[in-house]
Amino acid sequence: MIEVENLRLRLNGQPVLERVSLTARPGSVTVLLGPNGSGKTSLLLCLCAHYRPSQGEIRLCQQSLPSLSYRSLARLLAVVPQDHNPVFPYQVREVILLGRISRVGFFSQPTGRDYELVEDILALLQIQHLADKPYTRISGGERQLVLIGRCLAQEPQVLLLDEPTNHLDFKNQYAILKLIKELARQRNLTFLMTLHDPNMALLFADHVILLAEGRIVSQGHPLEVITPENMAAIYHLDVEMVAAGPRRLVCPKNI
Amino acid sequence: MSRTWLRWLLLLSPLPAALTALQFGAYPISPGEIGLILWGPFGGVELPDHIINILWQVRLPRIFLAMLVGMALSASGTALQAIFRNPLVDAFILGLSAGAALGCALSVAFWPGLPIQVTAFLCSLLAAFLTFTLAHTRGEVPILSLILAGVIVSAFFSALVSMIKFLVDPHKLASIVFWLMGSLSLADWLAVRQAGPWIGLGCFLIWLGRWRLNALSMGDVEAKALGIEVSRERGLFLLAAALSVASAVSVSGIIGWVGLMVPHVVRMLAGPDHRWVVPLSMTLGATFLVLSDTVARTFTGGEIPVGIITTLAGAPFFIFLLKQRGQESWRT
Structure with missing residues (x-):
């Protein structure tokens, strides 16, 4: 669970975030x-x-952020x-094993249970065949999986992802987001991620937060937030909603 | 050869290296005699005193010291490369060695009362701090800035050493100059006792934190996200590196190349996981310096500064390994 109240951030005197309040719930995927x-x-x-932040409050699972090491x-x-x-x-x-480092003592080494967990995660993500490869030598999609694996090894309640579909091919973009949604449901995890493609958000998000110039323009159910009006307001782009089977997607008009 | 075998080979390499080094010198001693003498305290030995003395008072302390210094330089090199996520640095390049040298010179010239290790350690730490502060911009330490900062700090501290050389009386000058050449020829048990514990402590700290080096090498933001208190832990590793390097410099002067090369060789042979790189660098560093020093003291009639040998041996080997399988281990 992430709770943000009235957040304001300034970097080098420039306002970056103003009055941002949001909640991301366990078992769901929230998209920025x-x-x-x-x-x-x-x-x-x-x-x-x-x-x-220069103002405002952030709570993770009921704990105030500045109080945590x-x-x-x-x-x-x-x-x-x-x-x-x-x-x-x-x-x-x-x-992936590095995800365990916050769980062992300062000068300790990983033990049997940590190694078992890593094997479980490799199996869950179906990347056992990559286990012994240098992670500089695997594809972008595979590396994204490995980094998600490292996060799971931390056994966290909340996961943040910054553009997880960046640099991924068509198929892998869907594969990663599908996996994220399944993980959120099965393990009751809170996912908060940034995305560039509103259609990805329509397909996979439970909750969408629309951000422009450091302020929240709109938030809520994907279909309520990703509307032609909002898209025009923040991207200055005319779009229309199109039906794809039972789903609805956005498509730019003048192309 | 499999990785496991290579790891064991590297781990045990100092033993055969030391036994080899014991045999060579101005007065050759055969393996049989070495066995007898080392067994000496436990049984009657029928060997002339001078052989026993050469072994116990000359060769053994020198080999011990070479191992300690090799260990210190390699362990600190490994730690520095990881915490700065920069494969091109070691204590020499970052100015820690020059700082330690200034500390030694200060102690010899002006404060003979202070233990050399203390001034060397403080100046080395100061140099490390200066280099880091110079290179640190907006939460990052860019690879080239760090190297440039190291060059600047090294130059500054070396200039101060030159200034001291200029100021002191000729008697002290000789001992400072000799020091800075980088040589183990002054080795005796006293030097081992003075430097040993501090080198041991520094290396022990680096060894204890070896897994955390993997996390620190991911960069500040990621290391924090993994739960590492980055500035505190980086400071701790810097402290440990400065401690062992300063102690090494205080007994052997500045010996270059070891700290840069050995960790790379280990990574190429045994993989990049620091849980292995740290201990294996220590043992390979010890082996490498013992063998280099053996060459330095036997190759010609006189003594060649061992720094020349480490460079001559290190550079070609490094290039060879780099060409063979290097691409993946120092991509930046």
């Missing part, structure tokens, strides 16, 4: 949607305590980073 520079990533960085925070909340620039070619198994 908005143009480049609307403050999506900054909001995520506030939630993982990288930025300190990085160590206890990592047990509650895991982050899948957007771009990942690894220096050393660790094996996939070692990368």
Whole structure:
């Protein structure tokens, strides 16, 4: 559960986020949607305590964010980073194992249970065949899975993902989002992620938050939020809703 | 050869290296005699005193010291490369060695009362801090900035050392100059006793935290997200690195290349997981410096500074490994 109340963030004197309030619930997928520079990533960085907001309150599972150490925070909340620039070619198994580091003592090493958990996660994500490969040598989609695996190894309540479909091919975009939705349902996890494609949000989100210029324009059920009016307001783009079977998607008009 | 075998080989390599090094020198001693002498305290030995003395008072302390110094340089190199996520740095490049050298020079020239290790450690820590502060911009430490900052700090501290050389009397000058050349020729049991515990402590700290180096090498934001108190833990590793490097420099002067090369060789042979890289770097560093020092003291009639040997041996080997399987282990 994430609760944000009246958040304001300034970076170098510039307002980045203003009066942002939101709630992301367990067992559901919440999507942050908005143009480049609307403050999506900054909001995520506030939630993982990288930025300190100048005003407002953030609570994770009823605990106030500033009261948590990085160590206890990592047990509650895991982050899948957007771009990942690894220096050393660790094996996939070692990368997932790193998720356990907040669960062992300061100078301790992982034990049998940690290794078992890593094997379980490899099986869950169906990436056992990658376990011994250097994660610099696997595809973007596979690496995204590995990083999700590392987050699951933290055994968190809340997961933040920054554009998880970035750099993925057509099929893998759907595969990752489907997996995220299943994980949210099966394990009662709270997922909050940023996306660029409103159609992805229509297909997979339970709750959509529309962000523009650091403010929340609209939030709620995907179909109530992703409307031609709202799209025109924040993207300055004329769109219409089209029916795809039982679903509804958006499509730009003048192309 | 499988990775497991390679790991064991690297782990045990200091033993054969030390036994080899014991045999060579101005006065060759055969393996049989070595066995007898090492067994000496436990049984009667029928060997001339001078052989026993050469072994116990000259070769053994020197080999021990070479191992300690090799261990210190390699362990600190490993830790520095990981915490700065930069495969191109070690204590020498970041100015820690120059800082330690300044500390030694200060102690010899002006404060003979202070233990050399203390001033070396403080100056080395100061150098590390300066380099890091210079390179740190907007929550990041870019690879090139860090190296440039290291060059600047090194140059600054070296200039201060030169200034001291200029100021002190010729008697002290000789000992400072000799020091800075990087040599193990002053080794004795006293040096081992003085540097050993501190090198041991520094290396022990790095060894204890070896798994955390994997997380720190992911970068600040990710390491924090994994639950690492980044600035505190990076500081701790810097402290441990400075401690062992400063102690090493205080007994052997500045020996380059070991800390940069050994961790790379280990990564190429045994994989990048720091839970292995740290202990294996320590043992391979010990092996490498013992063998280099053996060459340094036997190759010609006189003594070659061991730093020349480490560079001559290190550079080609490094290039060879890089060409063979290097691409994946230091991509930036």
